[in-house]
Amino acid sequence: MIDLYTSTTPNGQRASLMLEETGLPYTGHWIDLSRGEQRQPAFLKLNPSGRIPVLVDHDSGKEKPLVLTQSVAIVLYLAEKTGKLLPEDPVGRARVYEWMQFHATDISTTLFNAFYLQRHSLFGLSLAASILRKRVLGLYRHFDAQLATHPYLAGLDYTIADVIVLPGALALEKRLQGYRHLTHWLTELKQRPTVRQGLAASSPESGHAD
Numbered sequence: 634m635i636d637l638y639t640s641t642t643p644n645g646q647r648a649s650l651m652l653e654e655t656g657l658p659y660t661g662h663w664i665d666l667s668r669g670e671q672r673q674p675a676f677l678k679l680n681p682s683g684r685i686p687v688l689v690d691h692d693s694g695k696e697k698p699l700v701l702t703q704s705v706a707i708v709l710y711l712a713e714k715t716g717k718l719l720p721e722d723p724v725g726r727a728r729v730y731e732w733m734q735f736h737a738t739d740i741s742t743t744l745f746n747a748f749y750l751q752r753h754s755l756f757g758l759s760l761a762a763s764i765l766r767k768r769v770l771g772l773y774r775h776f777d778a779q780l781a782t783h784p785y786l787a788g789l790d791y792t793i794a795d796v797i798v799l800p801g802a803l804a805l806e807k808r809l810q811g812y813r814h815l816t817h818w819l820t821e822l823k824q825r826p827t828v829r830q831g832l833a834a835s836s837p838e839s840g841h842a843d
């Protein structure tokens with residue numbers, strides 16, 4: 634059995650989207666970040682950095698359950714555990730890693746920095762935040778170009794590259810409308826039953842942590 638501690642953010646959604654793809658049974662626990670539930674002692678025992686997502690796998694094959702943080706690590710672990718959404722050949726896998734890392738390092742990190750600077754805008758940093766946001770929107774043109782010639786980011790199949798990129802792109806959907814192929818990809822994926830279930834599993838309606 635697996636427990637997932639998550640919330641309605643792109644990082645939380647990555648984990649629940651992937652769990653739905655694997656078909657593994659799991660229980661979701663929605664963490665209310667606005668009420669600071671991620672800083673409660675019980676949660677900090679799971680992740681001392683006080684952030685979602687956290688996955689606890691009670692069937693990891695080891696004596697103790699595996700407690701895993703970091704959305705990309707969670708997605709990779711689930712892909713390797715189940716053999717889903719990750720090609721076996723090194724070249725196919727390299728393409729998945731390329732798109733996965735493009736988003737996880739260039740886009741997610743830049744967006745986080747923009748968010749952080751915006752919170753400090755009283756100190757005159759909102760211009761820096763808007764420059765970073767513009768950079769992110771510009772970088773998405775590479776995703777659009779890739780999707781102009783491939784149905785999915787790493788090629789012909791839906792892979793963890795799509796799982797990792799999808800929630801962040803959905804959060805910016807309105808601002809990405811100029812990117813026709815990216816928008817088409819988003820529209821298609823929103824129809825995918827596992828995507829609908831994965832997004833629902835990281836929403837407040839899915840329930841609260843104990």
Ligand SMILES: N[C@@H](CCC(=O)N[C@@H](CS)C(=O)NCC(=O)O)C(=O)O
Pocket residue numbers: 642643644645666671683684685686702703704705
């Ligand atoms: N790099 C981490 C980032 C995790 C993260 O920053 N989670 C945010 C939500 S997206 C969080 O829990 N923030 C709560 C806080 O900082 O108090 C990952 O990919 O899982």
